[in-house]
Amino acid sequence: QQQVKQSPQSLIVQKGGISIINCAYENTAFDYFPWYQQFPGKGPALLIAIRPDVSEKKEGRFTISFNKSAKQFSLHIMDSQPGDSATYFCAASMAWNDMRFGAGTRLTVKP
Amino acid sequence: GAVVSQHPSWVICKSGTSVKIECRSLDFQATTMFWYRQFPKQSLMLMATSNEGSKATYEQGVEKDKFLINHASLTLSTLTVTSAHPEDSSFYICSARATSGRYEQYFGPGTRLTVT
Numbered sequence: 001q002q003q004v005k006q007s008p009q010s011l012i013v014q015k016g017g018i019s020i021i022n023c024a025y026e027n028t029a030f031d032y033f034p035w036y037q038q039f040p041g042k043g044p045a046l047l048i049a050i051r052p053d054v055s056e057k058k059e060g061r062f063t064i065s066f067n068k069s070a071k072q073f074s075l076h077i078m079d080s081q082p083g084d085s086a087t088y089f090c091a092a093s094m095a096w097n098d099m100r101f102g103a104g105t106r107l108t109v110k111p
Numbered sequence: 112g113a114v115v116s117q118h119p120s121w122v123i124c125k126s127g128t129s130v131k132i133e134c135r136s137l138d139f140q141a142t143t144m145f146w147y148r149q150f151p152k153q154s155l156m157l158m159a160t161s162n163e164g165s166k167a168t169y170e171q172g173v174e175k176d177k178f179l180i181n182h183a184s185l186t187l188s189t190l191t192v193t194s195a196h197p198e199d200s201s202f203y204i205c206s207a208r209a210t211s212g213r214y215e216q217y218f219g220p221g222t223r224l225t226v227t
Binding site: 032034036041042043044045046049089093095098099102103106 | 115117145152153154155157160202204206213214215216217218219220221223
């Protein structure tokens with residue numbers, strides 16, 4: 001069953017623009033929400049993660065916004081660059097448990 | 112830190128043969144390792160969870176006898192695809208969670224399996 005819903009499926013952004021990817025989860029027991037970046041033919045790499053006790057976390061150009069009441073979280077990529085073109089996956093998990101992934105968003109940043 | 116390797120990175124085998132894929136945590140000990148399968152342009156599908164020294168736990172619909180998982184040490188897990196068929200062709204990715212960690216999973220680079 002799909003426990004994490006991700007949108008959009010694909011996204012095209014101009015260089016320097018803001019990329020926004022959204023995820024919604026169902027299981028209120030989830031307490032860890034990471035975002036992964038995956039380039040073609042490579043494994044996913046952890047980008048940034050958040051716990052539900054904070055509403056926002058920023059690392060460089062990447063920001064996670066978290067809305068516990070709405071059971072939603074999003075990834076914002078500021079000043080998007082062509083090198084950011086990749087597939088992004090949101091995920092959710094509980095401590096000591098496996099991770100549930102969203103369907104992925106293919107981001108293309110046009111120069 | 113937190114590097115996970117996979118070997119081989121790609122493999123081509125004939126239908127009916129078996130293929131073994133290794134997953135190693137290089138700079139940390141991993142009590143738990145996960146095996147995923149990914150089809151082109153799709154998300155990661157969890158196949159099984161393995162804990163060191165224990166039998167793997169398989170997700171619903173994953174054939175235990177076809178996808179043999181062994182997690183014999185804190186740094187090595189193996190996935191053996193037995194009697195491979197063309198429909199087993201896929202990208203297989205492992206991840207590892209450090210013994211000291213509750214959440215973070217570190218992924219390997221993946222293994223591209225093509226069965227002819």
